[in-house]
Amino acid sequence: MLRPSTLRLGTRGSPLALAQARMVRQALAAAHGFDAEQVEITVIRTSGDRIQDRPLSEAGGKGLFTKEIEEALIGGSIDFAVHSSKDMPTVLPAGLVLSAFMEREDPRDVFISRKAKSIAELPQGATVGTASLRRQALVKRLRPDLKVVSLRGNVETRLRRLDEGVADATLLALAGLKRLGLVEAATAVLGIDDFLPAVGQGAIGIETRADDAHTRQMLAPINHADTAHALACERAFLAVLDGSCRTPIAGHATVSGGLIRFRGMIVKPDGSEAFETKREGTVHDAVRLGTDAGAELKSLAGPDFFAAH
Structure with a gap:
């Protein structure tokens, strides 16, 4: 049995990030039979947490939540x-690797509104608050008349701002609401067929130094293989498209019985045009399938597809 003296876990400080850190700590403790307190949680404030006055797409993209x-x-x-x-950049810094993934939570998005039961029922010209270009693009694809306004902050902040009337509706990840015990806040869960999730949505990724064999060995028992295969496919897809917070890209893979099914999509920020593709194969081909799907969409869309934003 491997025993740590003390393992040090780094995380953002939002309630959701801390809930996820505690989930990993508990899983590690259970897997190895030691006290959870032997995993020390270190809160690190990131650029993404500090910058609240503008969309991340304008501030430098999703790496702002991981850099520090x-x-x-x-x-x-x-x-x-x-x-x-879903906050992880496609290219990790030299010497770092994603060593494990917890079993994926429900990857779907939810619609939240005090004024309507669905996107379809929102009044003409209503405002939807989101900081995600993917969500913006998919909303505009369904309802071109809706106005999208930037809504940043942690889950609780966004729910509060909705109550304050900043927007008529917002969209959040169901996984985050579940981990925070806030599922009742959801007005409606959006089906994957209609509202394709972000790459990595619902999955907790654990990053280590590539040369730290001890920590990687400690994490091995809590790695969920099917989730790891799905994420390998999704991240390969994203890497080809150079996806960041600046580009509305959606992609989701499911794994069952050693088979992987993937669907990927790129959408113009105003929802006016979209391309999508599907792939199917064995988990051993996860990276190839994602790469191939990304290459197809890149070819179909052409070099100016995202230029409008």
Whole structure:
């Protein structure tokens, strides 16, 4: 049995990030039979947490939620980092790897409104608050008349701002609401066929130094293989498209019985045009399938597809 003296876990400080960090800590403790307190949680404030006055797409993209945590990991002040996988850049800093994934939670988005039961029932010209270009594009694809306004902050902040009337509706990840015990806040759950999730949505990724064999060995028992295969496919798809917060890209893979099914989509920010594709194969081909799907959409869309934003 492997026993740590103390393992140091790095995470953002939002209620959701801390809930996810505690989930990983409990899983590690259960897998190895030690006290959860032997995993020390270190809260690291990231650029993404500090910058609240503009969309991340304007501030530098999703790496803003991982940069300082990854610097701590490279510097050795933490042993591993816990992230929401959808916040992870496609290219990791040299020397860092995603070593494990917790079993994926429900990846769907939810619609939340005090004024309507669905996107379809929102009044003409209503406002939807979101900081996600993917959600914006998919909303505009369904309802071109709706106005999208930027809504940043953690889950609780966004729910409060909805109550304050900043927007008529918002969209959040169901996984986050479940982990926070806030599922009752959802007005409606959006089906994957109609509203394709972000790459990595619902999956907790655990990042380590590539040369830290001990920590990687500690994490191995809590890695969920099917989730890891699905994420390998999705992230390969994203990597080809150079996806960041600046580009409305959706992609979701499911794994069952050693088979992987993937659907990917790119959408213009105003929802006016979209391309999508599907792939199917064995989990051993996960990266190839995602790469191939990304290459197809890149070819179909052409170099100017995202230029409008």
